[in-house]
Structure formats: structure tokens, C-alpha cells
Amino acid sequence: MDLSEILIRPIQTEKADILREKNRTYEFHVRKDANKIDIAKAVESVFNVKVDSVHTVIRKGKAKRLGRFESQYPDRKRAYVTLHSGHKLDIFEGA
Template sequence: MSILKKPITNEKAVSLHEKGIYSFVVEKSANKIEIKKAVEQMYGVNVDKVRTMIAIGKTKNRMTNGRFIAGRKASYKKAIVTLSQGEIIDFYSGI
């Protein structure tokens, strides 16, 4: 199973790409060393720093035909990777 699940491409994460900071959804059991090796191997860049956090899943509620349904989105682990000076990752080159 791959350590990197997908890159995060929301507005805030994309604005940090100019500074060489990229965000990824990663496997919950992965540590910083494994994440660093996976990014370096997959994208061919040098990683300076890795920061991780667990994003708690939000509760979601909705009404359907007189019923109230409450649920919860899944939690996930997020890694924020800082690359060496002058290096970039191009997510959109293969499109």
C-alpha cells in the first residue's frame, strides 16, 4: 500500500506551492521519515522538512423524508512537506 494517498489541492495549499510547501493525505500509520522517502522517490525532489497532523472528521447532518440522519466523515492524516530551495513539484504536467 502506498504511503502517499493524494495531494491536497485546495486554495490554501496551492497558494503555498510558490514557497515550496506541498500538502498530502498520507497513510495514518506513516511516520515522517517514511513520508520523506516516499515524496523523494515519487517526485525526485529533496525534502527539507515534514510536518504531520491528524485531521478529525467532521460531523454531517441531513434531513430526508422526515428523518434526521447524522453521520461523520472519516479522519485522515495530513503531511505538509517543505522542499529544498528552488525545487518544485508539478502535479498538472500529465494532464
């Protein structure tokens, strides 16, 4: 698995904005088979920053229904990446 394939996309919500402002924590959707070490290496190599810690959460997909048929959205893995002091990601800053 290539390091650039681990990070799927950043998460930009109001809760993510609050975390980012309070304690330099950024949220990403990541591949389900990626572990914390791979996620930290991917963030460090892609953004040239120093990662302090990584926490991961698997969010269960919601059930959906169309008529009498039932299916489910896929599960997603989120990574909460905390950076060392003095480091920040410029992709989240408004232009």
C-alpha cells in the first residue's frame, strides 16, 4: 500500500473546525486497512509536518431502505491526527 493512497480526504465540519482551533487536531477519512503508524507516516510525508498522535474510529454505515429492499452504507474509518506545536496544515486555512 502506497502512503499517498492511505488518506482519502479531509473532513471539514463544524466539530472538526473546533478541534482544529483548540488543539491542532485534524480529521481525515482513511482506508479501513490502514493502521496508526501508516496514517502518521502518510500525513508526515504528504504535508511535511510532525505528527504527535493518531486516534482512529470506525463509524458504522447507516441502514437505508428503498421500498421493500434494505441495504447499508459502507463503514468508514476516521483518523484524528494531532500535530506538534508550531505545525499546521495549510489546506484548511481559508483564502
